[in-house]
Each structure stands twice: as structure tokens, then as C-alpha cells.
Amino acid sequence: MAETAEAVEAAEVAEVADTAYGGARTYGRTREGLRAYRLITAMWIRSAVAYRASFVMTTLGNFTATALDFVAILLMFSQVDTLGGYRLPEVAFLYGLSSSAFGLADLALGSMQRLGRRVRDGTLDTLLVRPAPVLAQVAADRFALRRLGRISQGLGVLGYAIAALDIDWTPLKVAMVPLMLLSGGAIFGSVFVAGAAFQFAAQDASEVQNSFTFGGQTLLQYPPSIFAKELVRGVTFVLPLAFVNWLPALYVLGRPYPLDLPVWVAFAPPLVAVGCCALSGLAWRVGLRSYRSTGS
Amino acid sequence: MDRGVKGAGEGAAADGAFIELDGVEKVFDVLRRTGFLRRERRQVRAVDSLSFTVARGEMVGYIGPNGAGKSTTIKMLTGILTPSGGRLRVAGIDPSRERTRLAQRIGVVFGQRTTLWWDLPLIDSYRLMHRMYRIPDARYRENLDRCVELLELGALLDVPVRQLSLGQRMRGDIAAALLHDPEVLYLDEPTIGLDVVSKAKVREFLRDLNAERGTTVLLTTHDLQDIEQLCSRVMVIDHGRLMYDGALAGLHEVGDSERTLVVDLERELPPIEAPPARVVRVEGPRQWLAFPASGSAAPLVARIAAEYPLVDLSVREPDIEAVIAKMLRSLGDTGDRKDAAPRPPSERAVS
Numbered sequence: 001m002a003e004t005a006e007a008v009e010a011a012e013v014a015e016v017a018d019t020a021y022g023g024a025r026t027y028g029r030t031r032e033g034l035r036a037y038r039l040i041t042a043m044w045i046r047s048a049v050a051y052r053a054s055f056v057m058t059t060l061g062n063f064t065a066t067a068l069d070f071v072a073i074l075l076m077f078s079q080v081d082t083l084g085g086y087r088l089p090e091v092a093f094l095y096g097l098s099s100s101a102f103g104l105a106d107l108a109l110g111s112m113q114r115l116g117r118r119v120r121d122g123t124l125d126t127l128l129v130r131p132a133p134v135l136a137q138v139a140a141d142r143f144a145l146r147r148l149g150r151i152s153q154g155l156g157v158l159g160y161a162i163a164a165l166d167i168d169w170t171p172l173k174v175a176m177v178p179l180m181l182l183s184g185g186a187i188f189g190s191v192f193v194a195g196a197a198f199q200f201a202a203q204d205a206s207e208v209q210n211s212f213t214f215g216g217q218t219l220l221q222y223p224p225s226i227f228a229k230e231l232v233r234g235v236t237f238v239l240p241l242a243f244v245n246w247l248p249a250l251y252v253l254g255r256p257y258p259l260d261l262p263v264w265v266a267f268a269p270p271l272v273a274v275g276c277c278a279l280s281g282l283a284w285r286v287g288l289r290s291y292r293s294t295g296s
Numbered sequence: 297m298d299r300g301v302k303g304a305g306e307g308a309a310a311d312g313a314f315i316e317l318d319g320v321e322k323v324f325d326v327l328r329r330t331g332f333l334r335r336e337r338r339q340v341r342a343v344d345s346l347s348f349t350v351a352r353g354e355m356v357g358y359i360g361p362n363g364a365g366k367s368t369t370i371k372m373l374t375g376i377l378t379p380s381g382g383r384l385r386v387a388g389i390d391p392s393r394e395r396t397r398l399a400q401r402i403g404v405v406f407g408q409r410t411t412l413w414w415d416l417p418l419i420d421s422y423r424l425m426h427r428m429y430r431i432p433d434a435r436y437r438e439n440l441d442r443c444v445e446l447l448e449l450g451a452l453l454d455v456p457v458r459q460l461s462l463g464q465r466m467r468g469d470i471a472a473a474l475l476h477d478p479e480v481l482y483l484d485e486p487t488i489g490l491d492v493v494s495k496a497k498v499r500e501f502l503r504d505l506n507a508e509r510g511t512t513v514l515l516t517t518h519d520l521q522d523i524e525q526l527c528s529r530v531m532v533i534d535h536g537r538l539m540y541d542g543a544l545a546g547l548h549e550v551g552d553s554e555r556t557l558v559v560d561l562e563r564e565l566p567p568i569e570a571p572p573a574r575v576v577r578v579e580g581p582r583q584w585l586a587f588p589a590s591g592s593a594a595p596l597v598a599r600i601a602a603e604y605p606l607v608d609l610s611v612r613e614p615d616i617e618a619v620i621a622k623m624l625r626s627l628g629d630t631g632d633r634k635d636a637a638p639r640p641p642s643e644r645a646v647s
Binding site: 133 | 324325371374375376377378380392395396397399400402404406409411413414415416420424427428429456
């Protein structure tokens with residue numbers, strides 16, 4: 001066990017050194033990856049269009065199924081006026097941000113949780129013999145536009161919240177909304193990538209991943225004040241999901257965060273997102289390396 | 297550090313050896329549950345100090361029993377797996393370190409897994425290859441036209457892949473692997489499950505490809521006819537070790553394999569006497585004669601036709617498993633090649 005940990009550590013050190021001195025190469029690979037991603041997603045969209053009726057129905061289904069989460073919140077507010085001290089438009093603000101950010105990540109990378117299946121049945125090998133980064137190929141695998149359903153209902157709720165909220169909108173606060181969506185999408189996206197990397201080791205781990213992605217998304221739809229302090233600490237310091245919407249959104253709403261943190265953390269999401277992406281990228285490379293040295 | 301090595305490798309590739317393996321091995325760690333919480337780690341040696349070279353333009357059959365290490369070798373040659381030890385170069389490139397660069401120069405067909413897009417017309421998969429491999433337009437046109445003509449894909453280009461028969465899909469897969477002019481083509485069971493006509497088409501195409509383009513071909517198969525009709529050279533692997541490397545005829549000799557002549561006579565007669573053939577079975581007027589596979593059937597047939605009232609006859613080829621099994625057994629019996637003798641899979645419990 002110690003041996004393995006050491007090997008992983010050594011590999012990571014090597015990776016870091018490699019990345020540092022091949023900055024140009026990393027840039028080239030990123031471009032290659034995006035290109036491959038675009039080519040492959042185009043193929044999946046064409047495949048989906050081949051079944052037009054089914055495409056329309058699954059998109060509507062996706063919209064309805066995800067909107068039910070908000071219906072649950074509406075039902076709650078038909079009985080109470082505040083939830084953990086928050087009124088409906090405020091909760092809708094949190095909900096819309098969380099749902100849209102997660103929707104972005106789900107649209108771009110949601111298929112990565114199928115990686116375990118590809119490892120099991122050996123079809124991952126067919127991706128490894130192509131001249132394109134595997135991460136891009138796996139991310140684009142089974143790309144599904146029906147996931148736009150989740151984003152559109154999230155954005156709908158967010159629109160309602162912004163219209164209904166009584167906030168003194170400064171330019172800074174306005175700019176924070178798209179910034180939250182992008183950083184939040186990146187943070188959720190890196191959870192998808194890290195989860196997929198873990199599936200190289202445990203092929204049936206997609207449920208564990210779901211509890212972080214779908215579970216985390218649902219958690220963030222509610223105000224932090226209704227959760228136990230330990231849980232809030234966990235999603236702030238361990239798995240930094242709080243940076244998706246809680247910390248920045250509470251600043252916009254002018255509400256105090258349940259933990260004692262300086263004000264500037266509200267502007268940290270882009271940095272946290274970059275850090276998460278770097279870590280998950282590293283996890284992916286370690287995972288892929290272990291696959292290539294042990295086989296399926 | 298390894299950038300220097302790469303340069304040296306490319307130099308070596310220029311003088312003949314296109315694929316080079318030197319003492320390559322692959323050891324898998326297998327965890328096995330032995331109790332509620334106890335686990336045993338075993339090392340399984342899938343490929344054991346494998347060394348061979350393949351020259352540019354060769355067509356090689358790579359055969360062996362299931363689990364012998366064939367596909368592990370192919371996976372190392374394509375860069376899917378990283379060897380545990382030894383040195384491996386394809387076109388001067390270390391496959392596991394520069395997998396994507398190598399991908400531009402190799403073609404791979406997995407017999408059982410298609411790389412075509414299931415719901416889209418065949419031509420769409422080719423267009424993706426065109427862009428993904430950045431094939432120059434003129435080159436792509438030319439290669440596609442050639443494949444379409446020789447593999448008879450013309451009528452299939454606009455058909456969704458899911459509607460193709462197995463043989464059609466295999467031909468489609470082979471074309472997809474060749475559009476970027478790979479220097480080497482790896483085929484894993486290219487004729488498995490195909491009917492006689494499809495098999496013949498695929499073989500003819502591969503023969504032409506090798507002759508005209510000089511594409512190096514390495515194929516694994518269970519079909520001895522694939523080897524007979526295509527490969528001048530055969531490598532047999534068992535328990536991760538190279539057991540035989542040479543011409544197919546030589547394989548028959550080493551294994552003393554036999555072909556069978558089935559003879560229908562006019563009436564029931566005592567067993568035919570025509571050494572070196574010997575009768576192995578008699579059933580009414582039909583007799584089965586075994587004769588060495590290395591010899592020709594013609595003199596034997598002529599002799600029987602002259603001396604016996606012959607109605608009909610047919611020749612049966614030995615199947616590949618029988619040939620290999622005999623070869624492995626004979627190598628084990630002679631004992632003079634002790635290092636190459638078959639032995640149980642080298643498993644070793646380490647904890």
C-alpha cells in the first residue's frame with residue numbers, strides 16, 4: 001500500500017515538473033483536445049437528430065424532471081414564509097445559480113460517468129489508438145443536447161429570482177452572476193473529471209460520484225443556514241462546492257455566511273475553479289496512467 | 297533524457313526493423329479475495345521477455361491459444377498498455393510515451409469492436425477520420441475511392457452502420473483504419489464470424505494492400521486459412537513467450553501436423569495401403585487417410601485413383617489449434633530447447 005502511494009506521489013511530482021516545462025505543449029494539447037471534443041460532439045448531435053421525436057421528448061423530459069426540484073421548493077413555501085431565514089426569491093437565486101452551473105458541467109462533461117462501463121467492456125481501447133487526447137474523447141462521448149433542459153429551467157428560475165429580488169445592483173454584483181455560473185460550472189466539471197479518474201480504479205464507482213455531483217447540486221439549492229455547521233465546513237474547505245454559489249451569492253444578497261470568513265472569499269470562485277481543474281486534471285492523468293500500466 | 301533515446305530509435309528504424317521488441321515483458325498485479333478481508337496479490341506474467349523484429353512491408357500472423365498474450369502484445373504495440381520492462385519501438389517511436397503521435401502512423405482493427413458510428417451513415421464515420429487525422433483532402437479522396445472500390449462499399453456509404461451485416465461492417469472498419477495511410481495495420485481477428493465470400497474479399501484486399509502499398513500487417517487469428525493465404529511469416533506465442541517464428545510450412549514440420557484425405561470408394565474395401573498416408577477411420581465405403589501436411593496431396597490422390605475404384609474425395613486442412621497444440625507438445629517432448637519449452641503460467645504469490 002505504502003509502495004503504491006509512493007509511486008503515485010512520484011508520478012505526481014513528475015507530472016508537475018513535466019507540466020511546468022512543457023507549457024507550450026500543454027497549450028497545444030488543450031487546443032487538440034477542444035478540437036477533438038468539437039468533432040465528436042458534432043457526431044453525437046447528428047446521431048441524436050436522426051431520432052428527432054425522441055430528441056424533443058427527452059429534452060422536454062429533462063426539463064420537467066429537473067424543474068420538479070423547484071416545484072418542491074414552491075410547495076414548501078406555500079406552507080412557510082421563510083426557509084432558514086431566507087425568502088422565496090433568495091432561495092430561487094441560490095437554486096437558479098446551482099442548477100445552471102451544474103447544468104453547464106453536466107452538458108459538457110456529464111457523460112464521463114460512463115467511463116467505468118467503457119473500461120469494463122474494453123471499448124476504451126478504441127479511443128486510445130486515436131490521435132486525440134483521451135480526456136476530450138471521453139468527455140465528448142455520448143454528448144447529449146437534451147441536457148439543455150436542465151440549464152434552461154435553471155436559467156428560468158434565476159431570471160425570476162433576479163426580477164423578484166430587491167437588491168441594490170452595483171456593477172460588481174452584476175458581473176458576479178455570469179462569473180458564478182462559469183466558475184461553478186468549472187468546479188462541478190472538475191468533480192466529474194475527478195470522479196471519472198476514480199473509475200479507472202473502481203469501475204462501478206459512478207454512484208459515489210453521483211452523490212457528489214447531483215447530491216452537491218441539490219444541497220446548494222438551499223440556504224446554508226439550514227444545514228449543520230460540519231456539513232457547511234466540509235463543502236467549504238474539503239470539497240469546495242460552497243464557492244459555486246453560497247459564498248458569492250450571499251455577498252450579492254447581503255447575507256452573512258454561517259462560518260466566520262473574510263469578505264474577499266466571495267470573489268475567490270474563479271481561483272478555486274482553476275485550482276479544482278488543475279487537481280482533477282492531475283487525478284485524470286494518474287488514473288489514465290494506472291489503466292495503461294495495469295490493463296482492463 | 298528520453299528525447300535523445302527517441303532520436304536514436306528513429307535512426308534504427310530506418311535500417312529495416314520497423315517493429316522492434318527487445319526483452320519486453322508485461323506483469324499484471326492481480327488482487328484476489330481469499331477471505332473476508334484478506335487479499336492476496338499475485339503477479340501474472342502475461343508477456344515474458346518477448347523479442348522479435350518485423351521489417352517494413354512484412355505480413356505476419358501472430359497466433360497462439362486464448363490467453364497466450366497476443367492481445368497484450370498488440371496493446372503494447374499500439375501504446376494502450378505500458379510494458380513493465382524491456383524495450384519496444386514502432387517506427388522508432390516508444391508507443392506508450394508518444395501514443396498520440398504514433399496513432400497517426402498506425403491503423404488498428406479490433407474484430408469484435410467497431411469504431412464506426414452506429415446511428416450514422418458509413419460515410420460520416422469516414423468524414424470524422426478525415427478531420428480527426430487531418431488527412432489532406434486529395435489523399436483522403438484517393439484513399440476513400442480506393443477502399444470503396446476494392447472493398448465494395450459503394451452502395452453502403454449512405455446506410456446507417458447499425459443496418460450493415462457483420463461482413464459489411466468489418467469491411468467498413470478496415471477502410472476506416474486505412475484512410476490516413478498507416479504504415480502498419482494491426483488486425484485482431486479480422487475474419488471472425490464472416491461468411492466465405494466476405495472472408496475472401498477481406499483477404500484479397502489485405503494482400504493487395506500489402507503488395508501495392510507495402511503496408512506492414514500484423515494479424516491475430518484463429519483461422520489457419522487467413523495465415524496460409526496471407527502471411528509469409530508466423531509467430532506463435534504461448535504463456536507470453538515466443539514459441540515459433542518462421543514460415544507456416546515450418547510450423548507444420550515442427551508440429552508434424554497432418555492433413556486428412558477423405559475418400560469415397562465404390563464399395564466397402566479393406567483399409568487402403570498408401571504410405572506414408574495411413575487410414576485413421578473407415579465407415580462403409582468412406583475412408584479417412586492422414587498424411588503429413590508438409591507433403592503434397594497430388595501423388596497420393598493419383599496413386600489411390602489408379603489402384604482403387606474412386607468415386608469422390610476431399611482434403612481437410614488441420615485447424616490452427618491442432619497445429620499449435622501438436623507443435624507445443626513436440627517442443628516439450630524433445631526437450632533440447634529447454635528455455636523455450638512450455639511451462640505453466642508463471643504466477644507467483646508475493647504476499
